[in-house]
Amino acid sequence: MVSARAAQVGPQILVASNRGPVSYAFEADGSLTPRRGGGGLVSGLSAIGSEADTLWVCSALGDGDREAVRRGVGEAGVRMLDIEASVHAAAYNGIANSVLWFVHHMLYQTPLEPVFDAEFRREWGAYEAYNRAFAAALAEEAAEGASVMVQDYHLALVPGMLRELRPDLRIGHFSHTPWAPPEYFRMLPDDVARQLLRGMLGADRLGFLTHRWADAFTRCCEDAVGGLGTTRVGVHGLGADAEFLRRRAHEPDVDERLVALREQIGAGRKTIVRVDRTELSKNIVRGLLAYRQLLLDHPEWRERVVHVAFAYPSRQDLAVYRDYTAEVARTAEEINSTFGTPGWTPVILHVKDDFARSLAAYRLADVALVNPIRDGMNLVAKEVPVVSDEGCALVLSREAGAWEELREDAVCVNPYDVMGTAAGLFAALSMSPGERSDRSKRLAAAATALPPQRWFLDQLGALREA
Numbered sequence: 001m002v003s004a005r006a007a008q009v010g011p012q013i014l015v016a017s018n019r020g021p022v023s024y025a026f027e028a029d030g031s032l033t034p035r036r037g038g039g040g041l042v043s044g045l046s047a048i049g050s051e052a053d054t055l056w057v058c059s060a061l062g063d064g065d066r067e068a069v070r071r072g073v074g075e076a077g078v079r080m081l082d083i084e085a086s087v088h089a090a091a092y093n094g095i096a097n098s099v100l101w102f103v104h105h106m107l108y109q110t111p112l113e114p115v116f117d118a119e120f121r122r123e124w125g126a127y128e129a130y131n132r133a134f135a136a137a138l139a140e141e142a143a144e145g146a147s148v149m150v151q152d153y154h155l156a157l158v159p160g161m162l163r164e165l166r167p168d169l170r171i172g173h174f175s176h177t178p179w180a181p182p183e184y185f186r187m188l189p190d191d192v193a194r195q196l197l198r199g200m201l202g203a204d205r206l207g208f209l210t211h212r213w214a215d216a217f218t219r220c221c222e223d224a225v226g227g228l229g230t231t232r233v234g235v236h237g238l239g240a241d242a243e244f245l246r247r248r249a250h251e252p253d254v255d256e257r258l259v260a261l262r263e264q265i266g267a268g269r270k271t272i273v274r275v276d277r278t279e280l281s282k283n284i285v286r287g288l289l290a291y292r293q294l295l296l297d298h299p300e301w302r303e304r305v306v307h308v309a310f311a312y313p314s315r316q317d318l319a320v321y322r323d324y325t326a327e328v329a330r331t332a333e334e335i336n337s338t339f340g341t342p343g344w345t346p347v348i349l350h351v352k353d354d355f356a357r358s359l360a361a362y363r364l365a366d367v368a369l370v371n372p373i374r375d376g377m378n379l380v381a382k383e384v385p386v387v388s389d390e391g392c393a394l395v396l397s398r399e400a401g402a403w404e405e406l407r408e409d410a411v412c413v414n415p416y417d418v419m420g421t422a423a424g425l426f427a428a429l430s431m432s433p434g435e436r437s438d439r440s441k442r443l444a445a446a447a448t449a450l451p452p453q454r455w456f457l458d459q460l461g462a463l464r465e466a
């Protein structure tokens with residue numbers, strides 16, 4: 001399938017992911033403006049230096065992206081695939097976000113779900129087609145012997161499909177999510193479970209964020225397909241990008257927001273900060289209930305603490321996400337109407353995504369609350385101690401991937417245990433300034449042990465050796 005031209009001049013390093021590093025928005029005059037995204041992968045790839053030898057294959061996500069593909073507007077080093085909108089929706093919303101995300105984060109309310117019916121089979125067909133489109137594009141573009149780094153649960157079938165098209169390539173796959181234990185994974189129909197595992201095992205090397213997720217994957221393979229075969233498995237715990245964060249957190253727009261937030265919070269009060277996308281796995285509602293419990297158990301903290309909760313919209317095409325977002329707002333309002341006083345708003349909830357304001361909140365946080373019911377890593381847990389002005393205590397769920405690296409200096413909680421989380425918040429608020437500052441420094445050191453550039457280069461190196 002490799003074209004003669006690609007074999008000679010095609011890229012040597014390819015990345016494939018559903019969401020790419022750029023997206024396009026329509027302007028009033030019909031022109032298209034590109035918006036560059038951030039994240040570990042973008043800064044990781046920047047470690048390569050020259051873009052000449054790299055290609056990022058991603059999917060067009062909105063109308064702006066689709067139009068950009070049609071007009072041939074594009075960024076160097078990026079190929080966006082215009083996969084039919086209905087196929088993409090069924091693959092992304094139907095399978096990736098409503099099935100695979102739910103399985104790996106163990107989110108189902110099992111008395112009634114999941115239901116693997118005819119509609120599921122139709123969506124599964126779309127997921128296969130969407131994966132095939134990626135495999136075909138990668139096969140067409142890659143230079144002979146190139147390294148291809150496939151990302152995440154959206155593209156679990158790509159390694160196997162690509163291996164058939166281009167046996168000469170080195171293929172890696174990285175999971176940014178947890179992996180389900182076999183007892184949960186086997187909820188999937190047997191043929192689908194096997195297809196997913198065999199798809200992944202088409203890779204030379206698979207990467208996971210923690211040993212826990214890597215072990216779970218290995219056990220699923222032993223359970224369903226007789227083991228890993230020749231595929232190697234490695235752990236790469238993506239860390240925070242300290243250099244970027246510290247610089248960005250002191251730019252004027254962040255300073256402005258810091259002043260505004262301080263005013264909203266009120267002088268002399270402590271702050272418990274959380275910043276999340278509003279995903280079901282982030283456990284925002286139980287976090288609010290734990291804060292409510294803290295105010296009940298320790299009335300001496302009323303008027304003296306504010307919970308700053310940023311819950312940014314995510315996957316709003318899905319009703320269950322919209323309902324969850326509404327429940328977050330309802331719970332916050334309930335706390336404010338029960339405990340609030342004319343001069344004190346116990347919960348400040350913001351739902352409009354604003355990165356500069358998130359950084360401002362990181363800087364002033366006395367306590368960071370990170371309590372997901374399950375999370376691949378959770379970079380917020382790593383970013384807050386890095387950016388914090390005076391050191392902050394971290395209340396951290398033992399179900400977050402970051403727990404493996406940060407548990408020594410965090411206040412660790414069971415995310416389902418609201419009383420226990422309230423006690424954790426109390427312990428964090430009561431920590432002496434000296435202890436808080438010492439722990440925060442150690443947390444920042446652990447959080448930055450593997451910066452994105454090294455995270456990416458390590459994987460590339462290991463794939464080349466595999």
Ligand code: F6P
Nearest residue numbers: 018019097152176177314315376
């Ligand atoms: O945070 C885990 C993760 O899988 C990322 O790797 C990925 O970018 C994101 O979730 C997918 O989210 P979205 O559906 O908004 O693209």
